[in-house]
Amino acid sequence: MTATAPHQPDVAAALAAVRRVRPLVHCITNDVVMNSTANALLALGASPVMAHAPEEAAGIAAGAAALVVNLGTPTRWRAEAMRLATAAARAGGIPWVMDPVGVGSSPWRHDLARELAGARPTVIRGNAREILSLAWGETDGAGVDSEAGVSEAAREAARALAQEQGCVVAVTGFVDFVSDGERELHVHNGHPLMARVTGTGCMLGAVLAACLGAGAPPFDAAVAALVLFGLAGERAGAGDVGPGTFQVRLFDALAALGPDDLARDARIAP
Numbered sequence: 362m363t364a365t366a367p368h369q370p371d372v373a374a375a376l377a378a379v380r381r382v383r384p385l386v387h388c389i390t391n392d393v394v395m396n397s398t399a400n401a402l403l404a405l406g407a408s409p410v411m412a413h414a415p416e417e418a419a420g421i422a423a424g425a426a427a428l429v430v431n432l433g434t435p436t437r438w439r440a441e442a443m444r445l446a447t448a449a450a451r452a453g454g455i456p457w458v459m460d461p462v463g464v465g466s467s468p469w470r471h472d473l474a475r476e477l478a479g480a481r482p483t484v485i486r487g488n489a490r491e492i493l494s495l496a497w498g499e500t501d502g503a504g505v506d507s508e509a510g511v512s513e514a515a516r517e518a519a520r521a522l523a524q525e526q527g528c529v530v531a532v533t534g535f536v537d538f539v540s541d542g543e544r545e546l547h548v549h550n551g552h553p554l555m556a557r558v559t560g561t562g563c564m565l566g567a568v569l570a571a572c573l574g575a576g577a578p579p580f581d582a583a584v585a586a587l588v589l590f591g592l593a594g595e596r597a598g599a600g601d602v603g604p605g606t607f608q609v610r611l612f613d614a615l616a617a618l619g620p621d622d623l624a625r626d627a628r629i630a631p
């Protein structure tokens with residue numbers, strides 16, 4: 362299928378909305394990135410709540426503006442919380458992001474990821490390896506993207522997943538790719554140091570949820586989050602910076618970026 366040319370998403374408006382609304386984002390995420398994800402949302406101007414007990418997951422999701430479900434360190438109980446929270450989000454019309462971290466790590470995690478992908482996520486966000494694995498069950502990372510850009514295999518997987526699940530799919534890496542099964546765009550913002558600190562993809566999933574929670578339409582929210590987070594990476598990585606300093610500067614950049622910066626410096630391509 363030939364992709365239709367989309368309207369250019371209003372990335373500046375998406376950031377302005379986040380600052381205005383300060384959306385409450387319920388995060389069921391992994392143990393590695395719990396703290397950095399909360400800090401990224403606070404720096405951006407959103408409001409995080411990390412909660413993963415099954416006993417309270419549905420109620421907290423129902424009261425949030427958006428939900429992000431991240432499969433980085435799943436347990437039986439956390440999987441149950443994800444089922445309950447996503448069901449509550451679906452019932453309440455609350456947008457949610459699925460981040461299929463390490464979906465190919467084990468058959469159990471793959472089954473859980475497939476189950477959640479079928480639970481009507483608003484956006485699925487993963488790196489090329491994860492999107493290929495979620496779409497086709499590939500576990501060897503064949504065709505993962507590289508500095509040459511997004512591989513056609515990853516694009517095909519994203520398109521197929523978007524059409525199959527009726528959602529938006531974002532594939533991240535050196536270049537990012539967004540598809541809703543019909544419209545497609547590439548985002549070229551970002552910095553190589555983003556791949557040298559843990560959890561940048563996980564933070565991005567939460568930033569994407571914040572854009573959804575502030576009211577941006579799913580395709581626009583995905584593009585806006587990729588531009589916003591990529592630009593924050595560019596700012597944080599400018600000059601002579603190592604990974605440690607970079608992570609701290611990433612929070613500073615998320616706080617300092619304004620809608621005008623996004624409008625001016627977004628690198629979005631067909």
Ligand SMILES: Nc1ncnc2c1ncn2[C@@H]1O[C@H](COP(=O)(O)OP(=O)(O)OP(=O)(O)O)[C@@H](O)[C@H]1O
Binds near residue numbers: 535565
């Ligand atoms: N080499 C690169 N150059 C520019 N930007 C990059 C590069 N690698 C990753 N990024 C950016 O970093 C962010 C995270 O993407 P990435 O694909 O690394 O996620 P991930 O593999 O899921 O990360 P993690 O699992 O550590 O959370 C995205 O905004 C992406 O554009």
Ligand SMILES: Cc1ncsc1CCO
Binds near residue numbers: 393394
């Ligand atoms: C390193 C790592 N292991 C499980 S989750 C995670 C954080 C990156 O997603």
Ligand SMILES: [Mg+2]
Binds near residue numbers: 463487562563
């Ligand atoms: Mg990841």
